[in-house]
Amino acid sequence: MNKKAYLELTKPRLVLLALLASISSFYMASKGALDTALLFHALLGSALVGGGANALNQFIERDLDAKMARTQNRPIPSGRVPDKKALLFGALFSLGGLLYLFLFVNKFTSFVGFLVPATYVFLYTPLKRKTPLNTFVGALSGALPVLLGWTAVNPSLNLEAMILFSILFAWQIPHFLAIAWVYKEDYLKGGFKMFGADDSSGQTLGWHIVAASLVLFALSLAPTFMGITGLTYLFMAVFFGVNLCGFAIYLATHRLSYAKQFIYASIIYLFTLNISMVVDKAG
Incomplete structure (x- = not known):
């Protein structure tokens, strides 16, 4: 075996x-x-x-x-x-x-x-x-x-649980859109229907990544406003969220040339967000 x-x-x-x-x-x-x-x-x-x-x-x-x-x-x-x-x-x-x-x-x-x-x-x-x-x-x-x-x-499920769920859900959209671009040729060979498959320039997919990143950024602020986390978490969420959105915009304006780097950046972002949440848990 x-x-x-x-x-x-x-x-x-x-x-x-x-x-x-x-x-x-x-x-x-x-x-x-x-x-x-x-x-x-x-x-x-x-x-x-x-x-x-x-x-x-x-x-x-x-x-x-x-x-x-x-x-x-x-x-x-x-x-x-x-x-x-x-x-x-x-x-x-x-x-x-x-x-x-x-x-x-x-x-x-x-x-x-x-x-x-x-x-x-x-x-x-x-x-x-x-x-x-x-x-x-x-x-x-x-x-x-x-x-x-x-x-x-x-x-049981309450609003706090669903907020945390929605953040991880939203994070995956820009992350996997970038993956779909990096492995576009492979996905086409495998017969998979992925976003960006018919986007030869990557421009449309790039702006989809920007839009998804902005939604993620907005959702990432919710834990503090719901009283789940404190101001330290909010500062980290804003700082790293702005940087991720900025990277997404750069990505879109450069035809996804740095899509692989964006994948790694998004993982670092998620890890940092979770650490900040745990460290600055309210109550």
Whole structure:
């Protein structure tokens, strides 16, 4: 058994980013001392669900992955993991994670966990070959880790939870639009319908990134005005938000020549925003 190949099926870097979002929201939802045992259970269950969903996604897209240079060395198209074993692995991880969340966290978090494969595997994955609107469905799925962390502490959804969810949802739009441009040729070979596929100059897509960045900037200010965070967070959100929007405008006026750098900048922005939120949590 090639353990490294099976680990690759889970897309560990994506799982890690998702867990960081869950940790942040878990902390923001907590009152008083942090329940580290509950946090451990929530993260383990979430990692299993997310890793399983990623494996199922690769199983479904195995033929398309073989056509693209970026993905042709993934475990299934490269032959390191057989198709049926990848399917079984993904299903067991996803179902095991849901059961773990149900038993060791709570029913509501388990339900939110169910939405991860439901939206990512059964909606986002097939929609990638049908409509560019798949980006928004993928962003919905990608923002669910926030709710996994929040509901582990507070098994209900309130306005504060939805604000944190909306920030991560909005962040993914400019981030993945930039990714769609960088890997445009690969996506075309794979038959994926992505925004910017018919934009030869990148000008229209660039201004879409600007618009999405401005929406993200506006949403990022909400935690302070809702009393979730303090003024330190607000200062950091304004400072880094203005810089990200400025970079987006520069990107649009230079025909996306620095799209790859924007991807990295957006990751730094999100990491900084989450750290600032945790450090300056109100109450």
